[in-house]
Amino acid sequence: MKKYILKRIIMSVITVLILITVVFFLVRLMPGGPFTNPKLTPEVKAVMEAYYGLDKPLPVQYVQYLKNLLHGDLGYSMSYSNQTVTSLILKAFPYSADVGIRALVFAFSVGIVLGIIAALNRGKKLDFLCIIIAIIGTSVPDFIMGGILQYFFGIRWGLLPIAQYKGIEYTILPMISLGFATLASVSRIMRSSMLEVVNQDYIKTARAKGISEFQVITRHEIRNAIMPLVTIMGPLVASILTGTFVIESIFAIPGMGKYYVDSISSLDYTMVLGMTVFYGVLLVIATTITDIVYGLVDPRIRVS
């Protein structure tokens, strides 16, 4: 097990390094320089370029960039004057994390329950309903879901606020639109996994021993069926994180996604670069943790 964890961690460190390298060189390829603000005098520009080592050759810059990165220094934003990228990320990230975690909890709790209900009522109306919800979830992109929810709950019926992030009622629509696609895949996987578990011998054994139906379902079926969900945690966390981009811009939530989209449209390269590195590292960590957890939960994985 130790060997497995170590291998995973080494793998992810290599991935992060390659990610940073790719991002670094791609950003150097982008049109326009980092200090093109016309307000900057040539002297200030020279000082800033010297500070970031932009006057030095590329390999030196690369090493310098890695060093700065280790200090958490992602440079200054170009469109938000006098603010470092790190400070902006620290300001915005709590909002994104809040929306993201709410969406994840919503997707997993409702998705698991729907999957269980569908499996227990296989072939009946309830099962059909759950399947339809899952199909809708996989066919409707999150920004369209957001727009449609805004229209009906916010504008038409006036039930919930459609913009900003000031209290619990503001979080509901972003949470649903962000989590719905994930909810659909969770319920699908949970359903098929439950149906597979139901036919296993240990379930028959449990029944034969006279354990109550409720106990069989909760302690034997659900517990075993939930396992495959762990494997998709990593990709799902990734999809929710990237989903925050659009959801935040639709609902005017001052999170990372909104800054990211704004930075792209205002060509704020330092900001884009810094946030890309931040997102990338976050996602790689999420996938690695998922793999390790899966190894812990299911001993069969470690062997292969």
Add this chain to the structure above:
Amino acid sequence: MNNTEEIKDDDFQIIGKQLEQMESISRPALSYWEDAWRRIKKNRIAFFSLVLLGIYVLLAVFVPIFSPYDYAEQNSANLSAGISVQNWFGTDSLGRDLFVRVWMGARVSLTIGFFAALLNAVIGTLIGGISGYSGGKADMIIMRLVEVLYGIPNLIVTILVMLVIGRGVISLVIAMTIVGWIGSCRFIRGEILRLKEQDFVLAGKVLGVPAIVIIVKHLIPNVLGLIITNLTSAIPGAIFGEAFLSFIGLGVAPPTASWGILAKEGIKMLRVAPTQLLIPAFFICTTVLALNLLGDGLRDAFDPKLRGED
């Protein structure tokens, strides 16, 4: 065993060999493809999806040609108009006809979706096929590379590539292909690994068939069904990808219409004219739904285990 005694010789009758009947074919021989096509036709949901997609493609090709409006033509006298005889889907905030824009958007989105998925499948099949068939060192190197690339979030690389090479349809396809082939590469490699251990490959090797012929004539036809299924299921992902990138301002450049851009513009006008979001949304969702259902149908149709069943 008393029963045997009751069977007498004259219970049997010599009917002889009837050579013609022996060789006659009782039902037409079906090739793999005919069999798959027959089963797709029988699967009503999948067939309906196929027809719907066909209709959408035809509309996307012909509506922009025959419509009296141009997709970029603005009309300040007719802003955000509702559904009418002149403008079947109404007009957008710049007075452009939404009917022609939806189908122009379908052209762009479907083209990007199809070609991005196709390119991913071709590159993935080639690399995965080589990796799986050759094995050994080449396989190890390719798989290490794939493992590392797999860890990097797709969307982030796509966004960066778009920032570097600029907006446009071709850029979108390239950006989505740079990391997109990895999924099909892993999948094809697994299939090839499984297939190359089978006897028909061994027979080919013993007969001295060159490796390239084995790959092209024996291995690829065996995975082609799976490749097509995968391709169908990958198109929705590419359409979502295009829509997402257009939404955050990195997709095709205005005034080009794409479904992502239409949705983005529609959300802005939600208070004034909700149909500007709801109409493009309907077509995006039904297309993706049809592709998903068709993908499920193809998976069943190409499954050799289900062959011969009805």
